[in-house]
Amino acid sequence: MKVIAIYNIKGGVGKTATAVNLSYLASLDGANTLIWDLDPQGAASYYFRIKAKVKGGAQKLVEGKQGLEDAIKGTDYENLDLLPADFSYRDMDFYVELTKKPEMHLNKLLKPLSGEYDYVFLDCPPSISTASESVFDAADVLLVPTIPTTLSLRTYKQIKKFFKQEHYDSMKILPFFAMVDMRKQMHRLIVEYPPSFMPGVLDSYIPYASEVERMGINRAPLGHFSAHSRAAICYKSMWDEIKSHLYPTA
C-alpha cells in the first residue's frame, strides 16, 4: 500500500482537485484505492456526492480497524472508496490529536487497511498545524501543488525547511506546478526554469483550466466527464510520472 499525501500550507492551490483526479486515475488502473478526506470542509467528499459525516463522530475512526471500515463509503467508481470528512473534526481539533496521541498516529490508523488498498490518497487541509507531522510520517510521497508565483515558491521553501529541521526524508517531497497560466510571463518563466531548490519538480504540470472548476458543478472527477480535455490529459501524465517514482524499476 502506497500512501500519497497532497499537501500545502497554502489554501486554494488545487490540492483537492489533485487528490480527486489522481485517486480516480489510480482506480482506473484497477488498483484498490482509498481517498481520505482529512479536511473538515469536506470538499473531496462533496466531489464524490458523499455526506461529510462519520457516524459516531471522528472519534470512531481511532477505535481500530472496525471504526475505519464502518466509516468508509464506496464512491460512484469501482475500486475507489472514500473516508469522509467530519465536521466535528474541527471541534475536537482532530489534527492536534493525530500527532499527540500515539494511538491516533495516521501510520497506525492506516495499518489495518494495508491489505485492502493499493493506494491511499490523503487530501490535507491547508494548515501549519503540528498534525502535518503525522502526515509526513505516513506518506510515501508528499505531493505539493505549487502555483508558479514568487509567493508560492516561498511557501514551498518553508515546507522544505521544516522537513530538514525535523529530519524527515526530503526525498518524499514531490512538488509540481499547479494552476499554471502560460500567458503569464512569471508562470512561464518559473515553469520553464524551475528554481534550484526544486530539483525534483515533476515534469508534468496542471494548467489553469475551466474544466477543473466544472468538477464542482458535475460533482465528479475530471476524467469522468471530460476525459480528453487538456487538463485531464495532464493529470494522467502526472499520475504516470508519480507511478514511475513509486516503482522505479517498473
Next chain:
Amino acid sequence: MAVNQLELVFPFDQGFSELLASFKNNFSVNFQAETVNYRVFYDTFDWLLYNNGSALEAHEEGPSRRIYWRADKDGDLKIQLGLRQVPQLASDLAECEFRRQLKSVISVRELLPRIKIKIKRLPLVVLDKNKKVVVRLSFDEHWYFPSKTRAGVVLGKRITIKPVKGYEDEHNQVVEFFRSLQLHEARDNMQKLALAESGISTTEYTTKLNLLLEAEIPAEQALKQVLLRLLDIMQQNSAGSIRGRDTEFMHDYRVSIRKTRSALTQINKVLPRDIISKYNKFFSGLGKLTNPVRDLDVFQIKLESYQRGLSKTAQERLQPLRDYLAQSRAEAQKEFVNTLKSAEYRQRIKEWREYLENPEPTDPPLEDTRKEIYKLADELIWNMYQLALEEGSAITDDTEAEALHELRKTCKKLRYLMEFFQSLYPANKISELIQALKGLQDNLGEYNDLYVHGGILEIFIKQSSDTDAKKACKQMIKLIERRQTKTRRRFAERFASFSSAGIQQEFKDLFVESQKERL
C-alpha cells in the same frame, strides 16, 4: 470495491430486456456503456494447475489487470494477488507464500495463457435520491472462441450484484428483488465450460507412450506407431523448447529424439537401411544440439546443492561462473533455435511424418519386417537384458569409469525397449521390472551427471581469468568427486538387486517363457 459480490445464473436462451424493464420500474437506474472484458486462465502446457484444482487467472478490464489465485478445489477462497502481471515462471516471483504454493504445483514449468473468456458486460448502477451510486450491477454474457475459425459460443449469462461500501440497505433491496425471481447463485465454472467447448484434454499430455499395440501385428506396423508417437511428443514440445524458458520442454523434446534414435538403431532389421541411416543421422545431429543446453540446465539446477558445501565467501565468488553458464546456455540455445526454425528442419520433419504415416509395407521385407511384434519385442528385450547383466557383472570397484558409462547406455536402451512395447505385457509385471531397472539407472545417471558437471567446471576454469572464482570451482570439483565416489560405492548394491536371481527369473518368465505359453 467488490466485497461479497453476488452472481446469479440467468437462463441461457433468454434476453435480458424483459428483466431490465421490470427492474427499472422498481429502482432508479442509470445505464452505462457496454464494455468488453476478459478472463484469462493461465496454466502450464500440461495443465498442472487445473489438474491440481487450483487456478490462476487475470481479469482484464480496459487497462486494469487483476490477478487471482485459488490454491485448490476445496479451498474456494480466491485471493487477489498484488501483481501487475502473471509471472512466466514461479522463480520470477520474489520469495512469498504464493510463490511457494505455485512452485509446489508447477515446479519449473512455464505459465501460458490457456483459456480466454470474453465477457460482454452491460453495467448499470442504482442511484439514491441524491443521484449517488448505491448498488452496482452488471448483465454479463460469457463468450468463448474455441479457435480463430470456429464461431464463438455463449458459455452462460450472469447477473452480478456488487454492493457499494456504506450502502448495505440498498444492496439488500436489490438482492431481494432478484431472489424473488428464483435465480440460482452461480458457481464459478466458466473455465470448465470453456474447456468442454474447446475439445482440449487436460490430462492427455504425457511423455508416456501409452500405445496399445496388438501382439500379432507385423513389427513394421508397430515400430511405425512407436516412432509416430515419439514424433508427436517432439512436435508438441518444439515451440516451448524454442521459447526456452521452461526447461521441461527441451527435456521432453530431447528424450523423444533419443528414443527415436534408439528405436532406429536397436530395431534395425525392420525398416529399409537407407531410411535408418538417413534419419539416424538427422536425429543424431539434432540430439547433439540439445546436449549442451540440457547439460547446462541440469547443472544450474544442481549448482544450488553443490555450492552449499562451500563457505559463504566462496559462494559469493561464483558470480563469474553463473555469468559464464548463462552465456553458454544462451549461445547453445541460439544454435538450437536456428536449426529448429530452419526450412530444412521443417522439411525433414514433414517427410518423416509422411513416411511414418504411409501404411504401405516395405517391399522387399527385411529379416524382421513382418515378424509378429511380440516375438521381436521378446527377443530384443531379452538380449538387451543379457547384455546389461554381462556388462554389469564385469564391473568391480576398480573398473574404469568408461565401463559404467557403457552400462548406463545399455540400460537406457533396455528401458526404452521395455517402454515401447509395454502394452504387450501384463501391466503390473512389466512395470515392476521397469522399477527394478530404474533403481539401477538412477545410480548410473547420478554418477554420469556428476562426471559431466565436473567437466563443465573444468572448462570454466580453463577459460576464466578470475582467480577467486577458479579457486571456488576447484573446491567444488573436489566436492563433486567425493559425491562421485559415494555414488559409485552404492553401485554394487543397486546392481546386485537388479541382477538378483528373483529379478532374473521374472525377466525370463516375461520375455522367454510367456512366448511358449502363447504357442
